[in-house]
Amino acid sequence: MGSTEPFWIEINISQLRKNIKLIQADMPKNLRLCSVLKNQAYGHGAVKVAQEMVAAGSSQIAVSTLQEAMELKNAKIHCPILIFGERTSLEIESCIENDFIFFVNDSAVAEISNTIAKKHGKKVEIQIEVDTGLSRYGVRWDSAVEIIESIAHFSHLNVTGVMTHFAMSDELDKTFANEQIRRFDECIEQIRKNKKIAESILFHASNTGGFLDLPTAHYDQVRIGILPLGIYPSKVCRRIEGIKPILEFKSRVASIKNLHVGDVVGYGMHYKATSTRTIAVLPMGYGTGFPRLRNQGYVLICGKRAPIVGGNAMNAMMVDVTDIAETKRGDEVILIGRQGEEQITAVDVASWCGTVCYDILTRLSLEIPRIYKN
């Protein structure tokens, strides 16, 4: 597999299908699934993941840019596409032409959207985001109802969704998440007083963390990105038995060398051998999007952990294989994935450099060859 490449990513589509099945079996009946596929499905390939999610019955797909939505449409993904965030006035026209669902969070944007929709002779589907505490996109919860009602009055706009987003849904402390739920519930209650407006609206709030840990925040739909990829957003959120990562990042040993006592390794000379060591050099570094590390973390070779030594370079990385005597040039190396009894997850790599797994995954260069296995 990938034998002519110095490094590559393997994506296990049959495990993706298993993960989706396990998630659906865990979902309450009638709960809709919106598949979040932004940033190339966190580096896994948006079109490939979309095909599986739609085949499995996703009711909606969400991305965060117009370009991402166009890519899925051009790939003949037949599913309503929602674009998170805010659109510029120029983008609104493209959204309307292509029937993408976008967010309208204030009356100025509603006015522009309504005018363009009218010009195209369309009644366009839009959603509204309620900011219940993340202080990101959307209308602040305490003035949301008023604005939602005024937006709903535009004759060429059809409000089909009202959503919010959690600041912290996957940690043990759910105090703030529960406060956000309370704020959102208050909005929903007000909106429901106007049956005509409420009728066509789907309410949604939960990402993977909310889906797993906040059943009172499921509403009509959950928006799930990371879980079908087999990754949990935190170490403490609920587990679903059988869900496994589908992505593996691999390379091969380019060369092996022996260090004498006092030899240093890598830019910045962050490692100095205090005994004779055997080092494997890998033909990849932070140029692939793998984080820049210094004497931190490890890779897997021959099913064993080989510690990263020195600072990894743009196109090279050195690992200590003194205790893995069988290592040879050309041996497969696991940067993320499983080998024998050992496993390295994106969450592990994230912990080596003080970030989150989403960051590790979305940084993996799209130029790394992806091999999709069934």
Ligand SMILES: *Cc1c(COP(=O)(O)O)cnc(C)c1O
């Ligand atoms: C990214 C995102 C999600 C998906 O989050 P996961 O933790 O990957 O499930 C859901 N909703 C919004 C608004 C997002 O930006």
